[in-house]
Amino acid sequence: GTRFRPLSFEVPKPLFPVAGVPMVQHHIEACAKVPGMKEILLMGFYQPHEALSRFLVSAQQEFKIPIRYLQEYAALGTGGGIYHFRDQILSGGAEAFFVLNADVCSEFPLQEMLEFRQQHGDAHSFVILGTTANRTQALNYGCIVANADTQEVQHYVEKPSTFVSEIINCGIYLFTPAIFQHIGEVFQRNQQELVLEESSNGWQRAEVIRLEQDVFTALAGSGKLYVYKTDGFWSQIKSAGSAIYASRLYLNQYSKSHPERLAQNKAGGPIIQGNVYIHPTASISSTAVLGPNVSIGEGVTVGAGVRVRESIVLHGASLHDHTCVLNTIVGWDSTIGRWARVEGTPSDPNPNDPYAKIDSETLFRDGRLTPSITILGCSVTIPAEVVILNSIVLPHKELSRSYKNQIIL
Amino acid sequence: AGPLALARDLLAEGGEPFFVLNSDVICEFPFAALAHFHRQHGGEGSLVVTRVEEPAKYGVVVSEADTGRICRFVEKPRVFVSNKINAGLYIFSPGILQRIQLRPTSIEKEIFPAMAQEGQLYAMELQGFWMDIGQPKDFLTGMCMYLQALRAQHPEKLHSGPGVVGNVLVDPSAKIGANCVIGPNVTIGAGVVVEDGVRIKRCTVLQGARIRSHSWLESCIVGWSCSVGQWVRMENVTVLGEDVIVNDELYLNGANVLPHKSIAESVPEPRIIM
Numbered sequence: 077g078t079r080f081r082p083l084s085f086e087v088p089k090p091l092f093p094v095a096g097v098p099m100v101q102h103h104i105e106a107c108a109k110v111p112g113m114k115e116i117l118l119m120g121f122y123q124p125h126e127a128l129s130r131f132l133v134s135a136q137q138e139f140k141i142p143i144r145y146l147q148e149y150a151a152l153g154t155g156g157g158i159y160h161f162r163d164q165i166l167s168g169g170a171e172a173f174f175v176l177n178a179d180v181c182s183e184f185p186l187q188e189m190l191e192f193r194q195q196h197g198d199a200h201s202f203v204i205l206g207t208t209a210n211r212t213q214a215l216n217y218g219c220i221v222a223n224a225d226t227q228e229v230q231h232y233v234e235k236p237s238t239f240v241s242e243i244i245n246c247g248i249y250l251f252t253p254a255i256f257q258h259i260g261e262v263f264q265r266n267q268q269e270l271v272l273e274e275s276s277n278g279w280q281r282a283e284v285i286r287l288e289q290d291v292f293t294a295l296a297g298s299g300k301l302y303v304y305k306t307d308g309f310w311s312q313i314k315s316a317g318s319a320i321y322a323s324r325l326y327l328n329q330y331s332k333s334h335p336e337r338l339a340q341n342k343a344g345g346p347i348i349q350g351n352v353y354i355h356p357t358a359s360i361s362s363t364a365v366l367g368p369n370v371s372i373g374e375g376v377t378v379g380a381g382v383r384v385r386e387s388i389v390l391h392g393a394s395l396h397d398h399t400c401v402l403n404t405i406v407g408w409d410s411t412i413g414r415w416a417r418v419e420g421t422p423s424d425p426n427p428n429d430p431y432a433k434i435d436s437e438t439l440f441r442d443g444r445l446t447p448s449i450t451i452l453g454c455s456v457t458i459p460a461e462v463v464i465l466n467s468i469v470l471p472h473k474e475l476s477r478s479y480k481n482q483i484i485l
Numbered sequence: 486a487g488p489l490a491l492a493r494d495l496l497a498e499g500g501e502p503f504f505v506l507n508s509d510v511i512c513e514f515p516f517a518a519l520a521h522f523h524r525q526h527g528g529e530g531s532l533v534v535t536r537v538e539e540p541a542k543y544g545v546v547v548s549e550a551d552t553g554r555i556c557r558f559v560e561k562p563r564v565f566v567s568n569k570i571n572a573g574l575y576i577f578s579p580g581i582l583q584r585i586q587l588r589p590t591s592i593e594k595e596i597f598p599a600m601a602q603e604g605q606l607y608a609m610e611l612q613g614f615w616m617d618i619g620q621p622k623d624f625l626t627g628m629c630m631y632l633q634a635l636r637a638q639h640p641e642k643l644h645s646g647p648g649v650v651g652n653v654l655v656d657p658s659a660k661i662g663a664n665c666v667i668g669p670n671v672t673i674g675a676g677v678v679v680e681d682g683v684r685i686k687r688c689t690v691l692q693g694a695r696i697r698s699h700s701w702l703e704s705c706i707v708g709w710s711c712s713v714g715q716w717v718r719m720e721n722v723t724v725l726g727e728d729v730i731v732n733d734e735l736y737l738n739g740a741n742v743l744p745h746k747s748i749a750e751s752v753p754e755p756r757i758i759m
Binding site for chain 1: 699701718
């Protein structure tokens with residue numbers, strides 16, 4: 077998709093750092109913790125990329141579990157990829173496997189899903205992780221109606237136009253090899269339909285399979301599909317604004333799961349408010365004030381009297397003295413000059429509603445750019461003393477004045 | 486002009502000419518030259534005129550080139566008549582008091598035209614800068630002009646030192662922190678505290694105000710006893726009345742804030758805060 081531009085110009089979205097580590101590393105950490113996890117397969121349509129190769133090497137070393145990237149030959153949809161690579165998935169003799177969408181942020185209650193399946197289903201049951209949304213926002217997701225006692229999925233609709241259920245699909249599943257039978261049936265049906273159409277790339281289009289619309293909808297009511305409801309934190313990460321929100325959720329989790337990743341106030345160090353991640357190689361002035369919800373990447377320099385709040389500063393960036401950075405993603409190797417103010421508008425879910433989810437933002441509304449997180453692409457230069465407000469600056473731009481509510485090409 | 490009648494006895498006493506000044510005007514106040522000019526022509530009144538680029542915004546004066554005797558006034562003319570306007574500085578002989586009654590009176594509309602007809606009113610052209618500083622935007626422009634004149638005539642009165650750029654006037658009782666860059670065109674009043682790392686350009690900061698660290702101000706008027714928070718950005722003729730508090734990390738763009746307000750949210754587009 078293109079909703080993560082301009083940040084996705086530099087790295088595949090699953091590698092974008094959220095709370096200081098690549099988005100998909102949170103998934104890998106959760107998987108590696110599950111006893112009996114044999115292997116992790118990353119599946120995607122991204123071309124080979126140096127960052128990806130480096131990540132695979134370091135992740136395998138750190139988590140001591142085989143991790144491989146399987147590149148799809150075409151974008152095959154949420155079901156087509158795993159179907160295409162079914163032999164790889166089953167090759168180790170796995171009795172079950174998890175499928176996780178990379179662009180979600182979650183507590184990943186994987187162990188709990190396994191236990192739930194034991195208690196409520198059987199060795200052949202499939203489990204969807206579900207969570208509660210409010211009635212309006214649920215329409216943006218896959219909606220699940222389940223039997224209140226057995227938690228069997230009775231009905232599934234992807235993005236309905238009228239209210240069906242507040243329980244939504246988190247994009248995290250527990251399957252057994254039997255799932256491929258069901259996906260295979262969809263594949264065959266697709267093929268039969270395309271034979272009738274006689275189009276030249278029919279074989280490819282038959283392999284595009286959507287788990288949600290094509291498989292879950294059919295499995296609902298069959299007694300094979302269950303939903304495990306979680307109250308733990310969960311969010312999609314579709315846009316830059318949601319990356320900052322997801323960072324906040326993971327940084328909150330760090331106090332229990334990875335306290336060593338949270339910066340502490342200490343003599344000679346910057347002032348830390350709330351949860352802040354600072355890469356060990358970053359260089360921060362002792363008069364800077366950081367947080368809450370700030371991630372500082374590798375080799376970043378933060379000058380005297382700098383204020384950073386609710387922002388992600390990517391590696392190599394440089395914030396000069398007295399700058400003020402709020403609700404912003406500062407791109408790799410960008411520079412912000414002295415006294416500049418770089419500010420965005422957060423799109424957080426309503427804090428008064430425990431089930432509110434972050435909105436999928438539209439870039440424009442009524443012909444005007446909606447106020448949103450400010451994004452500086454890679455290697456952007458912001459001069460001293462200007463204000464950049466609610467704007468998106470594409471990579472390698474060297475600005476010479478202030479901008480507000482604009483996309484700068 | 487009516488108020489002059491209130492002071493009639495005080496002004497008439499001694500029989501000497503007296504100056505009258507509009508207080509919302511700034512210039513180099515040529516009192517000696519004006520007094521001399523007035524004595525020379527012997528008429529009842531003299532006023533100072535200044536050249537402006539856009540005379541239609543003001544009252545225009547038409548006078549004889551050699552004597553300066555004023556022929557007539559034209560208020561906000563729609564076609565070009567003259568580029569000299571009434572600068573709001575006058576000197577009158579006490580006789581003028583007989584023309585003025587104790588009631589609201591416009592000196593330009595009611596008194597001067599009669600005096601001009603009688604040939605009693607003369608215009609002296611002002612040298613140097615002039616500005617009507619009734620609007621905040623023009624106030625700041627006038628401030629810049631004043632500081633520039635000060636640089637030419639009394640440069641020792643201006644502030645200098647590390648972090649000072651251009652023409653800057655700082656009251657001796659004001660305190661400026663480390664790593665600030667102040668100027669050009671800044672005036673800082675008595676008892677003002679400017680904390681570390683502040684950048685101020687083209688501003689007036691009035692008595693007792695505090696500007697907290699790392700803030701950035703351009704083209705602002707900060708009122709008496711205000712408190713501007715840390716990492717605040719204020720620009721585009723933001724005006725803070727007396728005792729206004731601006732919270733940390735806000736952005737004020739052309740905000741006009743009435744006295745005793747607290748500002749807790751940014752003002753990204755110009756507006757008035759009551």
